Amino acid sequence: MRYAKITERLEGLGSHKWAVHIEGKDREARGEELIFLSIGEPDAAVPEAIMDVADRQMRAGRTRYSNGRGEPQILRALSTMYSQRTGRHVGPSQFLFLPGTQTALYVAFMGIIDIGDEVLLPDPYYATYEGVIAAAGGVAVPVLADPDRGFHLKAADLAKKITPRTRALLLNTPGNPTGTVFTADEIAEIGALCRKHDLWIVSDEVYATLTYGNTIFVSPFDDEELEERTIVVSSVSKSHAMPGFRCGWIAASEEFCDRVLPLSETILFGSQPFLEDAAAFALQNHFPEVDAMKVSYEERAKALISGLNGAKTVSARMPEGGMFVMVDIRKTGLSGDQFARRLLAEEAVVTMPGESFGTGGAGHLRVALTVDEGQITEAAKRIKRLAERI
Ligand SMILES: Cc1ncc(COP(=O)(O)O)c(C=O)c1O
Secondary structure (H helix, E strand, O other), X not given: OOOOHHHHHOOOOOHHHHHHHHHHHHHHHOOOOOEEOOOOOOOOOOOHHHHHXXXXXXXXXXXXXXXXXXXXXXXXXXXXXXXXXXXXXXXXXXXXXXXXXXXXXXXXXXXXXXXXXXXXXXXXXOOOHHHHHHHOOOEEEEEEOOHXXXXXXXXXXXXXXXXXXXXXXXXXXXOXXXXXXXXXXXXXXXXXXXXXXXXXXXXXXXXXXXXXOOOOOOOHHHOOOOHHHEEEEEEOOOOOOOHHHOOEEXXXXXXXXXXXXXXXXXXXXXXXXXXXXXHHHHHHOOOHHHHHHHHHHHHHHHHHHHHHOOOOOOEEOOOOEOOEEEEEOXXXXXXXXXXXXXXXXHHOEEOEEHHHHOHHHOOEEEEEOOOOHHHHHHHHHHHHHHHHHO
């Protein structure tokens, strides 16, 4: 049978990235005890009060079809949240409720990219980005972010990669895997470039609530001059430890939302009302569990870094945000992939090789801060021990 080109564009894309994790899972199934630092899945429980709302609303009959844009409650909650954040009125018609940031990314790129259009991508980048760009027929154009500048991208490097086919920039702040949070000046400089070349900015803000120390989260959407060209994608997956709820959204101009609504309706025919109610409740209320989760990520990052203290060939810097630490192993002379494989085989610690996130991640390991401090400290000890043996 003959298949559409999209199946070829996506064929095999990304599966090799998870090879170390998959081997770790196989070993675990054979009875080995391992420390898993490979997947960005929050280990915290969903706040009880949110679970109660989902349960209550489901039992109250909120199980019918939802409208394609999202239920009025969640759209109002998003409108309030973004109006407060931006300091201007962001109306309910500027949102589309979608099942997670991943779907929001898909809808965003299907709405702005034609075959052969180029998308600028700070490198290292999140593992599914190549796939969503390729699905829409776009060409990912990685722009290397220097690890020695804390993976802070230079606008000048971005400018060098702009061609007549460039249509969009995909930003992710706080970044996965880098932990980098773009400053207000960086966003302004990058934004000016996007205005000059009339580019869309797709802003993946799934880690927006997770920033550490004095770091301040800044979004291009909050700048009135960038609002019309910015498409925010986000969710409650990380902010409230609710990835399985698949509750996410697009925030953009009303025109953009109206234009892509038929696209999301074609894929989804609406979402689940009881989950939309739970997400609205999550966004409208404050939860001590959520505060505690953020504190624990910060403490775990500090524990990892202090555990690596004194090592001659491995080091890590405190992430500005997100839930990952990049461990720099370049001085060992191994690639991230080689180091991660040996770390699994010799020390029973499962990490992601930096190369899984693009060339820019080479010579690094991405460590997910999703196990308790004791296990993080133990993992740091084992990373250091392997580095000393090399
Ligand atoms: C940068 C980034 N974007 C998007 C996603 C997907 O998030 P969601 O669960 O909201 O689809 C993830 C998940 O790890 C991520 O790290």
